[in-house]
Amino acid sequence: MVFKTSIISLVISFLIFVPVISYQQNTGSVEVTIRNENGDRVTPDLLSVKVYQDFSSVPFKEITSLIDNPLVVDSLPLGHRYKFEVYMNSLYGDVAFVDLQKSQDKVEIVIKNPGGIRLSVFYGDGETPLTNADVWIKSFDGKSWGYSGTDESGQTLRMWLYPTMKDTDYYYAEIALGPDLKYVQTPVKLLPNVAQELKVVTQWPTVVDKLITIEVYNTTNTKVAKSDGEFIAQLYDGKKNKLADSLVSDKGLAGFAKLKVGTYAIHIKSKSSDGQLTTLASKKITISGPENVFKIYLHNPELNSEYLNCNCVAFRLDDIQDYFLNGAQIDIINMFAQKQSSLTLGVVANVFGDDPNLVPLVKNMLTDKSLDLEIANHSWTHRIMTALTKDQQADDFAKSNKKIHDVLGVTPTTFIPPENLYNDDTIAILKQNNFTQISSHTSTSKSPPFQKSSLYYFPASTQTSILDRQEANWKVQSVGKVLDGINESLFNYGYAVVMMHPHEFSTYSDGIYQNKVNQTQVQQLGLLIDKVKSQGLKIVTIDKISSFDKPAPQKQPATDTPKEPLTCNCVAFRMDNIQDFYLNDVQNAAIGRFSEKNAQLTISVIGQFFGNDPKAVDLIKEKIQSKTTLRIANRGWEYVDHTAYDKEKQAASIKKTNDKIFQILQVKSVIFAPPLDSFNKETIEAANQNNVRYFSASIVRDPPPYADSLKHVPSTALLASLMDDDPFYAGTIPEKALTKIKSNISQNGYAVISLQSQDFAAKDGKLFKNEVDSSKLQLLDTILDDLKSSGISIVALDEIPSILENKSLVIPDTAKDNAGLWSKGQMSDSDFTKELKYLVEQKILQIPNSQISGEQKIPPWVKNIAGWWAEDKIGNADFVKGIQYLMEHGIIRI
Structure with missing residues (x-):
């Protein structure tokens, strides 16, 4: 009895266990590699694969989201013949067959190379190009595979797409002039390895010959009348260009003629007795030919559009x-x-x-x-x-x-x-x-x-x-x-x-x-x-x-009057990366040109690479001794991103450079311009540690407001971009440069232009030569001259903060009148000195700890400055510079 039970148990166990072994041994996988005709594996994202078993017309497996190529298709029962169909852009690619008799097999499928297609799209006359249209190329199942806009010739970019290999496969082109204005060209067939051209003639006329009538309603069923006021309808295109005006008649009608197919905006405006226009209602209309009457409601805006607009x-x-x-x-x-x-x-x-x-x-x-x-x-x-x-x-x-x-x-x-x-x-x-x-x-x-x-x-x-x-x-x-x-x-x-x-x-x-x-x-x-x-x-x-329709919180009470932003109407030039031997002839020519033009210049010195080149050093010493146009800034010991250093190493870099500058030039620099304009909190602390007063990176990396004690005077533009023939602006290159500088001043209150020797160097291929490009130096001349003739002061970089501070105070007209009298000899030096003392005491001129003395003779040129100031030929900034000179020479003692 025990023996029989054991036999039965063994048979049951065998019957249960055997199917598992049989299943594992009778399935396999196929590795499918998909290449193009060049032998390159195809990007899997656009592929899909259908797997058929034996002669079935229903896919055994369908893989629509390929992650890898090669693709491993597993869990395929052995002893069957499989067909692998590859699709690209939803279109048939090619097929391969595998008679799967072992657990692993491989197959490679080669699909055709793409074909290129460029469309030329025209209005219904077949001659007038359809410009600024959107064109999508889509497969027969509605998926988008290519997009381009049309240019002034009505042409799209050439789009390279997988070719149509089956008669039943096709693309179609969807051409749109707006969300509600579309034309479909179908079918579109592509050949492999061929750049094709396709001319598309839409059904749209070049000009709609019907009069477009606008009906203006005062209520939902009553048009405006003469008693309601005077109204005007204005027609705009999608780029906000006004195309036409039409007076609204006493019957509430306005009209426009000879319009192109497209989408437009209609604005109804009321006209007051003094000619002022106020917009009352707006509506977007699409003109394609059939519809030519459009209603617009003055007091029911929800009827003019079912869509939202956040502007x-x-x-x-x-x-x-x-x-x-x-x-x-x-x-x-x-x-x-x-x-x-x-x-x-x-x-x-x-x-x-x-x-x-x-x-x-x-x-x-x-x-x-x-x-x-x-x-x-x-x-x-x-x-x-x-x-x-x-x-x-x-x-x-x-x-x-x-x-x-x-x-x-x-x-x-x-x-x-x-x-x-x-x-x-x-x-x-x-x-x-x-x-x-x-x-x-x-x-x-x-x-x-x-x-x-x-x-x-x-x-x-x-x-x-x-x-x-x-x-x-x-x-x-x-x-x-x-x-x-x-x-x-x-x-x-x-x-x-x-x-x-x-x-x-x-x-x-x-x-x-x-x-x-x-x-x-x-x-x-x-x-x-x-x-x-x-x-x-x-x-x-x-x-x-x-x-968008939620009310925006008020940041300040409506009664507060916003402060007018400070502006010095001035520009400073910062010449960076001054160093020995490298482009020293070009470097000297640029520095010399600023001196010749009596234009202030700040140069930033790289400490490790400065001091051994007599040609570079002697010129800088000469300009410093003239005490007119040159300031020295610290550019760090090496030209590397200082944020890679800790605070101690950054401080050491600034100190070593300042020591070197004093050793060579006998000047204490209080300006730091970080290499690459890159800095962090430790840079600011290191600068403070070295008694730096002025910090000059770029305004992109160092935008206001500033929370530390340094005076930040970042560069606002590159001279190289000012000297480019910028297509975004009109006029000559100097005119464009002046426009950009004025824009900088408008945005920031001042402009600081960063330049370097390479801006003026001739080139040998891609390499700079130590030879001046005279055309670029001449361009600098013109820019400097244009600035002065435009009334924009060229100042030293470190002067800008004090100029802005003084600009914040209103100087009374009497001060200018007295300056004019003094310049003409109609007021004594002593009386004018008293005037200056009064301005200081009243804090109209901010000159800290000043003592005024009229004992020394005032140079004649200072009188000239006072006269120009009185006649508004120069601004407050230049006059303050004259006063600062008097302070430096003991006429005004600090």
Whole structure:
């Protein structure tokens, strides 16, 4: 009995155990490698694979989100024949077969190379180019694979896409002049390895021959009449250009004729007796031909548009991460802080949190209540969402938000998808994780109507630069082009988001981006911010776009009168990196030119490399002895980023350089200009320790306000950018330079121009020669002359703070009158000295601890200055300089 039971147990155990062994031994995997005709493995993000078993027409497996190439397809039962179909851009690529008899096998599939297509788009006459249109190339299933705008010839960029290899496969082109004005060209076929041209003739007429009638309503059913007042209808395009006016008749009608197809804004304005216009109502209309009557309501704005309009702009900086081009990241953040403007940062979480320069800056900005900085989730490792499964996306969001919260103490509610790509899984996970905004780009996803929602779609519609995928670098867009994009987005969607990356604000050389800031582009960003503000637009973070209708808190009582910003109407020049032997002829020529022009110049000396070159040193000594135009600043012992040092080493660098300057030139420098304009809190402490009084970095890295005891006089522009033939400005190069300097003075109260010897050196290929480029030196001459003729004072860098302090006081007209009398000999030196004493006592002239004496003879040229001041030929700053001279020579004793 026991024997039989054991046999039965053994049989049962065998029956249970055998199927497991059989299953494990009868499945296998296939490694699928997908290459193009050049032999290169294809990027997996755009691929999908269908696997068929034997002769079935239904896929055994379907892999829509490839992560790797090669792809391993596992759990395939052995003893079957498998067909692997590869799809690229949703289009059929090629096929391979495997008779799977062993546990592992391999197959390689070669798909065709891309084909290129460029569209030339025309109006219905087939001759007039359709300019400024958006063109998307989409596969038959509606997925977008290419985007370009059309230029003045109606042409797009050439887009390289996977070819159509099956008769049933095709692309189509969607051409849009606005959200509600689209034309579709289908089918579009592509051949491999061929650059094709495609002419597209839309059905739109060049000019709509119907009269466009505007009906203006006072109530929901009654048009305005003569008794309601005088009204005018104004027509604007998407760039805010006014195109036409039309008086509203006593029957409430206005009209416009011969308009192009497009989207326009109509503004109805009331006209007062003195001719002043006040906007009462606005409406956006789309003109395509069929509809020619549009109604606009003066007192029911909800009837004019079902969409919201925040009249606001959000700037979005993507790819925030440790160390990578962090100089550009830091300068961009500081620029927005300087301009008191909001900014959204897209953080790549896995590579963020350890950068000792970037992370503390972001933390400080988040705690500064005067600034509005938003942290957005830009994924864990910048992998494209559409290449991940839903579970992988969920894991990505969870890890990213946790890391960002751990580092910065905030949880993002805005998601910026890598490469602006996402799918329905992404949206579902965002909603589950309490995200309230997603910001992609209109080139990859269209902006839906701006309506109240639990998840807002706020794609960028413009950007500061465009990625050239063939050259693998970023092509910078002009300020005007970006502004056009902002205005068009406001017009079309009610808001605008501007996309930025650190790359375009970094220098590009030898085929890669260097971690060196392109200061010109940072300054252009500052100009863009100013222009956005000058249009009356609000700069907000992305998460604030939807809350635009909430009342903004008042920062100060309405009764407070804002203080007028101080300005000295002056400019200082700071010549950096003075050193022995290197370009010494050029260096001397530039210093000499400032002296010849009687223009103040501050030079910053690198301590270790100064003092042994007679040619360089002797000229500087000569200029110092003349006591007219030259100041000496400390540039540190070595030209290295001082933030890499601790405070003691930074202090030693400043001290050694100051000692060297005194040893060689017998001058005590009180100005420190940190190398690379880079500094930290320890730099400030080290400067204070060495009795430095004036600190001069760049205004991008050192924006006001200043909390320490040093007087900060940062550079506001580079001479190299002033001497460029900048396409963003009109006029000659000197005229453009003067405009930029005036803009600096307007923004900051003064201008400080940073220059160096290389700005005036001739070049041999890429190398500078110790030979003056006379054209550049002549350009400097013209700039200096233009400044003086424009009434802008050229002062020493360390004079600017005291000039601003004196400018803050109102000098009475009687003082100028007395200065005029004295200059003409109609007032004695003694009486004029009493006048000066009175000004000092009344603190109108701030000259601390002054004692006035009229015992010494006052030089004639001081009288000339007084006369010019009385006649407003010079400003208060230059007159104060004359008084300072009297102090230095004992006429006014301190």
